[in-house]
Amino acid sequence: MMQYYNEWSWIFQIIFLVLFIVIFFYNQRIQLWMMQKQIEVAVRELEQMTKEGKDVLVKLINERGKPKEDPRPILNSLLDFFTVQPVDLDPAGIIYRLEHILDVRKSRWEQHVKQIAPAASRDVAANIEGTIEATSAVNMIFKIVRHYLLLGKKTKSLILIMQIQMQLPLIMQIAKAIFKALKSFSQGIPIGDSIGPLVVTTLVHDYKKQSPPKITRDYTKDITLYEMEIEGRNVFIIRATGPGATVGKPGEAIKKLVEEKEGKIARLIMVDAGLKLEGEKTGTVIEGVGAVIGGPGVEKYKIEESAGVKYSVPMDGIVIEEGQEDAYGTMVKDLVKSVPKAIEKIKNAILTRTVEGDNVIIAGIGNCCGIGD
């Protein structure tokens, strides 16, 4: 009996030795292979998202834009559209060079959208533009992840594969959020970033019975200005023109307004969505000072330069905290619930930091998708 098992134990010893050697020398390869598989699954998902995004886009354009030709070729070229950043070796005046490039980009996109969707109204055209932008962002993520996967496979480089694999959960979270934004834009549903305009427009609606606002559409391009009286102050409310997915140039509008009033502005209050830290609650309203506005920095610079440095207007910031996935994704209930709280803060700022008869600017920063006036 014992003999029989001893014979077998030989074989097992050899098997274990082989396994040991294999794991000793090839464990990294095995790990690499497992990571590769994970990335491959993600790449397939991203590819699916891109494809679905394009389908949504083509359907939207065919439905609302009544294109004369097949929109696909132009769409494909728009998805790969690039913008070259200005040289920063000599940073003097870089903001205006950047602005110029962004302006050219914007007008090119508008032109292309007009070409593929001639029948679309201004709002629908803005939504189409937003949808294309979101699709191109998903497409970009797909291409970058695929690039690193293929490069890692080709070079068998653990570091390339590992980098992507470790960041994969974050990358996929952002991709999924942008994909949701894509769907929201295509239907004209507000996204999390629309909270700024929603807050200021709700404020307008709260006071419009007592003081009907004077509305100037296209005060500057894609920016609407409301002039009204709130708690005895002359309030100028600035936001992008909705309900299309526009952001406009709020900095430009604030600069123009401050200059028109020759700096006689008691307070500039800006409302925007801000990134929360993990663990904080979505929809928390916090306060601070400074120009609260995201983006490439052009608009922020204009506000700081004109309202800030030239006329030293005090700037208050009210930020509604949300996660990245909420900011890109469809607006959630917690954000809607934060609107009254943010309005309370604005009222408080007006009542405590200005006196009656003062000029006050309130700017709601963000994408106006689905927020009418």
Place this chain on the structure above:
Amino acid sequence: MSEVKYTTAAKILKVLGYILMMASVFLIMIGISGFFMGPIHPAIDPLYMLFSGLLLFMASLPILMMSQTGIVKPEFDVISLLRCSNADCKFTKGRKFEKDEYVFKELDEKCEKCNSNFYIAAIFEVERKPSKKKEEKTMNMKEVEKDSKQEESPAPKTPS
């Protein structure tokens, strides 16, 4: 948002799969140790243990894979929150978002209480509850209404 949810059947399958896998590993270990140190009991053949362990292990894999298909993808409903345009009434109700609606759009729908027109006060999404579709959906709506009533913005003070 990113948390993975399973259906009850998938949860049971997953637990079953893991139990099978653990049992199989245990059997394989007993089997292998039998070859080195002799069987722990004369009636237990290590070879038999080893093969049954391997078989169980093979069986646990498809069960675990099957449980993965039971992942519930969260579905969302987009809700339009309607508010009565009569400032004294402020009746609110939630219903499904319809095409071409946007926030602050004036609607033709009339308020049930005072017959003023509704406008859209907000548009947002809520997660759809998975089971018992119809009942749950109306429940969900009621919840939305209740919440929105509680969270009403304070009426602006009339200027003195």
